[in-house]
Amino acid sequence: QVQLVESGGGVVQPGRSLRLSCAASGFTFSSYAMHWVRQAPGKGLEWVALISYDGSNEYYADSVKGRFTISRDNSKNMLCVQMNSLRAEDTAVYYCARSFGGNYPDFDYWGQGTLVTVSS
Amino acid sequence: QSALTQPASVSGSPGQSITISCTGTSSDVGGYNYVSWYQQHPGKAPKLIIYDVSNRPSGVSNRFSGSKSGNTASLTISGLQAEDEADYYCSSYTSSSTVVFGGGTKLTVL
Numbered sequence: 001q002v003q004l005v006e007s008g009g010g011v012v013q014p015g016r017s018l019r020l021s022c023a024a025s026g027f028t029f030s031s032y033a034m035h036w037v038r039q040a041p042g043k044g045l046e047w048v049a050l051i052s053y054d055g056s057n058e059y060y061a062d063s064v065k066g067r068f069t070i071s072r073d074n075s076k077n078m079l080c081v082q083m084n085s086l087r088a089e090d091t092a093v094y095y096c097a098r099s100f101g102g103n104y105p106d107f108d109y110w111g112q113g114t115l116v117t118v119s120s
Numbered sequence: 121q122s123a124l125t126q127p128a129s130v131s132g133s134p135g136q137s138i139t140i141s142c143t144g145t146s147s148d149v150g151g152y153n154y155v156s157w158y159q160q161h162p163g164k165a166p167k168l169i170i171y172d173v174s175n176r177p178s179g180v181s182n183r184f185s186g187s188k189s190g191n192t193a194s195l196t197i198s199g200l201q202a203e204d205e206a207d208y209y210c211s212s213y214t215s216s217s218t219v220v221f222g223g224g225t226k227l228t229v230l
Contacts, residue, residue: 035219037166044123044224045158045166045209050217059218062121095165101172104154105211105219108177110165 002026002109004096009114012086022079022096022111030054030074033099035107036081038092038116048094049081050103059103064090086118124149124210124222131228137198140225142210143191148220150191154213157186157195160224161206170195197227205229 008020022034036048049070050059058070069082079096093115097107125143132138142149142157149155155173158166168177170186173193183198193212197204210222 037221044207045160045211045221047211047219047221050219059216061218101154103217103219104172104213105156105221106154106168106171107156107158107166108168108171110167112165 002098004098004109004111006094006096006111006114009094009116011117011119013120014087014118016086017082017084018086018116020081020083020094020114020116024077024079027098029077033102034072034079035097035099036070037095037097037107039095040092046092051079052102083116088118090116091118092116121214121216121218121220124212124220126210126222126225128223129226129228131230132200133230134200134202136200137196138200138227140195140208142193142195142222144212144220145191147215148212149188149193151215152213153188155186155188155193156211158209158211159206160209166209200229202229
């Protein structure tokens with residue numbers, strides 16, 4: 001069965017960095033675009049970033065552009081996001097999600113999420 | 121990348137139908153037939169219930185339906201059930217090759 005398991009969340013000070021990972025299993029990882037979506041406590045969903053199935057294209061929300069970098073290793077079935085210059089407003093549960101529609105928001109599988117708290 | 125506009129809350133009685141709107145622009149909702157809807161129960165990951173405006177994934181009840189007119193997409197839930205009480209989010213592909221979500225709608229089943 002399809003599984004997405006995020007890890008790497010925690011408490012980090014403003015201005016520092018954190019790297020989240022998402023381990024995929026149960027499907028041909030290299031055939032699907034992958035996304036990161038976040039949700040601040042008590043707030044709505046916010047799309048963060050997308051990487052194409054082969055890693056050749058990346059797209060970012062304006063709120064994270066220049067600070068976050070999405071990447072994937074298809075040989076290890078792993079999706080990552082490197083988050084630099086973190087701000088308090090980056091505090092959220094971060095979900096990885098599989099899109100069966102490529103770049104389109106057809107997220108049929110989601111991970112359980114990992115909480116990132118940016119605080120001094 | 122402004123969020124799509126959804127009503128903050130809607131409510132209905134069991135058995136009734138409700139509709140949730142999702143308004144964007146010609147650069148997102150109005151420009152593409154790539155609107156999806158998600159249901160999220162407290163403490164859980166979102167669940168895809170409608171994709172590409174009006175398609176239901178396998179296993180999703182046919183009580184859920186989607187449509188679009190111009191820059192506004194809509195989700196209709198018919199025959200409301202207690203388990204439908206949740207937060208609902210729309211999302212759309214954009215002209216910048218990105219994705220935008222709506223602010224979310226809390227559905228209360230009275």
